[in-house]
Amino acid sequence: MIGWRPIFAEFLGTFAILFAGTGAVVVNAQTGGVISHSGIALTFGLVVLAMIYALGEVSGAHLNPAVTLAFAAAGRFPFSRILPYIGGQLAGALSASLVLRVLFPRSLTLGETLPSGTLLQSFVFETLLTFFLMLVILRVSVGAKEKGITAAIAIGSVVGLEAMFAGPVCGASMNPARSLAPALVSGHLEHLWLYLVAPCLGAFLAVPAAHFLTGPPVSPGK
Numbered sequence: 629m630i631g632w633r634p635i636f637a638e639f640l641g642t643f644a645i646l647f648a649g650t651g652a653v654v655v656n657a658q659t660g661g662v663i664s665h666s667g668i669a670l671t672f673g674l675v676v677l678a679m680i681y682a683l684g685e686v687s688g689a690h691l692n693p694a695v696t697l698a699f700a701a702a703g704r705f706p707f708s709r710i711l712p713y714i715g716g717q718l719a720g721a722l723s724a725s726l727v728l729r730v731l732f733p734r735s736l737t738l739g740e741t742l743p744s745g746t747l748l749q750s751f752v753f754e755t756l757l758t759f760f761l762m763l764v765i766l767r768v769s770v771g772a773k774e775k776g777i778t779a780a781i782a783i784g785s786v787v788g789l790e791a792m793f794a795g796p797v798c799g800a801s802m803n804p805a806r807s808l809a810p811a812l813v814s815g816h817l818e819h820l821w822l823y824l825v826a827p828c829l830g831a832f833l834a835v836p837a838a839h840f841l842t843g844p845p846v847s848p849g850k
Contacts, residue, residue, distance in 0.1 A: 633687075634688075635715070637686040637687035640720060643724045654738060665795060669789075672800075676784045695762065696717070697714075702838065704766075720805075721806065750798035753798040755826045755833070757790045759833050761783070762834035799823070802827050
């Protein structure tokens with residue numbers, strides 16, 4: 629039976645990501661671009677890095693429903709824990725968006741992810757972004773201790789990198805909780821389906837790719 633500590637860790641970590649990340653989007657809009665797009669991308673990458681370091685030993689620091697589902701599909705997470713983990717993540721995300729609503733009542737979208745081009749373009753972007761993010765997560769979350777130590781750096785760097793180049797096109801969500809919470813609290817649900825489906829699809833596609841890359845052990849000299 630799962631205890632409350634891992635669920636609380638998922639709550640806190642996802643709260644921090646939404647509060648810092650979407651908070652940076654809101655502050656940037658209200659201050660005339662003081663933070664800048666690069667600053668927003670860096671904020672998302674750094675907060676993910678920090679939360680993995682802080683909470684990884686407690687819950688694994690999924691902090692993302694798509695990640696939880698993909699870990700289960702990969703056989704590295706029990707199906708019985710899926711709902712409690714996702715519940716904690718969604719509660720954390722919604723709480724952060726509600727706090728931002730109180731702090732910034734004039735914000736129209738609260739940092740919601742929105743497509744700037746066609747829906748197909750954003751769908752493909754979100755699918756591929758989450759595919760590569762999940763592939764990195766699966767590859768760096770096992771193996772040597774040194775790899776585990778640097779996993780947070782690798783994952784946070786991927787989040788920041790993808791937000792840097794893809795944010796202006798699709799918002800670079802890669803996380804259904806990150807998109808769901810501000811959409812619900814702000815009341816803008818027009819394109820929400822895209823940011824729920826595409827990240828989950830991308831994360832699932834990363835599972836067989838990671839299995840294939842792992843393969844059987846290679847003998848010395850081959």
